[in-house]
Amino acid sequence: MEKTINLTLKVWRQNGPKEKGRFETYQVSNISTDSSFLEMMDILNEQLVNENKEPIAFDHDCREGICGMCSLYINGRPHGPDQEITTCQLHMRKFKDGETITIEPWRAAAFPVIKDLIVDRTAFDKIISAGGYVSVNTGGVPDANAIPIARPAAEEAMDAAACIGCGACVAACKNSSAMLFVSAKVSQLALLPQGKIEAKRRAKAMISTMDELGFGGCTNTGACEVECPKSISISHISRLNREYLKARFSE
């Protein structure tokens, strides 16, 4: 049932990448527990605009958990206190009346803060552009049913392909490693006959780009898997390691 709660928010504010950031404290009241977390942020921003203050900048777009744009670190957890969701799917019924909520941006060297809670995740695009694709041009491809694919392989590829590129895995990792993100793409494509052909080259190129961009190494803590809104399994990291080793051995 709908009820309303009052909250104290400690929000990270930072004017630009080079500026020094700080926490600011805000009060919001009469928040419906049926509203989403970002709707609560909208209400706060409306309040700030009405006080002629600059609203808090945060990334968001589809608000249905698929675009991967929203990205808040809420009370020490990427996407906040719920399982298998993005921040935009988090609802206020997960919070108690009178609670203090701390809201921060993703913290990782490879994701510099742009403003307030917005970070730059271009590094993910760079990793994909290094090899996260099948090298086919438009047109001149075989009929879609020419190569049957065993259903379990197709399903596992789909599990990996569900990654939304939000970066929660990096934010959750004490080393800021991007291994879960990279492994999801490598795994998806290596599982399919269309992508298998260049699997080795892909793994090598993506890993070396990841390293260059300042992401840390993987020490198998599994934090990424726990916080992933799409429940991407760390077993993909093992497949990535296998593909990578194969690539190194065949050099």
Add this chain to the structure above:
Amino acid sequence: MSILNSKTPEGPLAQKWTNYKDHQKLVNPSNKRKLDVIIVGTGLAGASAAASLGEMGFNVKNFTIQDSPRRAHSIAAQGGINAAKNYPNDGDSVYRLFYDTIKGGDYRAREANVYRLAEVSNEIIDQCVAQGVPFAREYGGLLDNRSFGGAQVSRTFYARGQTGQQLLLGAYQALMRQVNKGTVQMYTRNELVEIVIVDGKARGIITRDLVTGKLERHFGHAVVLATGGYGNTFFLSTNAMGSNGSAALKAFHKGAIFANPCMAQIHPTCIPVHGEFQSKLTLMSESLRNDGRIWVPAKKEDAEAIRAGKLKPTEIAEEDRDYYLERRYPAFGNLVPRDVASRAAKERCDAGFGVGTGLAVYLDFKSAIDRLGKDVIEARYGNLFQMYEKIVDDNPYETPMMIYPAIHYTMGGIWVDYELQTNIPGLFAAGEANFSDHGANRLGASALMQGLADGYFVLPYTIQNYLADDIRTPRMTTEEKEFVEAEKAVKERFEKLLSIKGNRSVDSIHKELGLVMWDFVGMGRNAEGLKKAITRIAEIKKEFWTNVRIPGSKEGMNIELEKASRLADFIEIGALMARDALNREESCGGHFREEYQTPEGEALRQDDKFAYVSCWEYKGEDAEPIMHKEDLVYEFVEMLQRNYK
């Protein structure tokens, strides 16, 4: 009128596209490198066009307002993509897909365009599979299909409930491969704020860097707008928060024709509105109608008891339920097209049978779970059920879902000819941004098909036909006066917005616009309401330009300024939608004029008077736009009253 030549190729329907491709002009590889193409937007249409044109050797510049091309709202499409493969051997063909799409669009689309769409649909599936898109498969390893509204065959390919995501990631990856090769230059967090016309041709754009606030000039031999639809005019819609109609409006103000602006699709299965603070509406895929049955209580007193919280839906006996779609449309049942399903829900709720807040109906999976088992339903719709539960805090395996129609897609858009070129030479529009192939109503699983058809398989041919005449045009410097003036006008507009310093937030005005749109330009429209809407929108426009408050400055990131600039454009689009809806004195597809309906309450077209595309031309700030007509000539199919009974 000359500006409205559709350039439909000669010949029999099935030969037109082949004939076109056989005779279009080509550009040789060494010249392609010298030609710059600007593509705005990275959704299915934009990303697939940018990747394909980059592969061909053109020098592509691709722009997106998001932080990455992968975020475009195509990503949120759930259900699937149509193709005429006939893999299930249920009698499908290119002609049938064409026919269903024309009929579904209530005979307000161009025959030749729709036929081409059906024709290239099969190539799209081949292309996506080759890219590694993990479509659903049967145990034998071949691709699976499901059925969708408005069709009696199973022709929809899908990747769980994330088909749009998988297709977009396929196109995004193809695009990033070109970025890596240097054929495409990517500009993220960059918004088109003006189109530059030189000697009557589109030659570039002005953008605003959303991080620094800096205005930038970009030259292109051709400009493609793949910027999506304008559904957010209604404030609440299933569109993403950033989806906007500004690029289309800039084109309109520069002389491009805006076609069928009133044609907006209201999707029947969305999570109902629950509060004033609501920021958007969430769609529940139409694929749910394959197994879900839609109903409301048959007795008004039951509906009242449910609304008062005294009765649960599961307590209503089978004989006291009204499965109104099955009752009214026995042939298609719960799978009638979207416009029909939406209106039927409104009819029941208006008559007092609604549940929840009174503006909701049930979508019930009980009989499907009894018939197929919970496992099967979970495998088919698990992620959608999870999404519903997270939002509503109710378990749809046990209690029926509550749904209500919401604005979802706009069939109207920038007018284009057969080559997807607007009436401004060198300016093209693709995907939802153009007025497209869906007529007055789009069938489910057709938007993904159209976006990718335009980007992968149509533009790469047609844009070449235009650029072949431009190989001697050298790259222009952006110091030319047209660029300088365009940038100056944009700068003045932003300064004007910031100087208002009023008392109302952008969102509060946007919500006011949205309510006017929903009440008078929504599911049921009439002359009186539309006239009222036009007056109200003019008042909202005045309120906006005198009383909006935008904190901050034009330097650096300013989210309120971005929203304000887009809202100013939504207000213009809203007025145009109302004007077009008032002019169209008939009901067709998603456009339902209450004065024009059959005794059973179905849409009643007026083919003798309105078998045309309404083409609006901008005449300046203080003048009314004028309407031209592109007559729709049906040579190959007969215009019939749609019948899903």
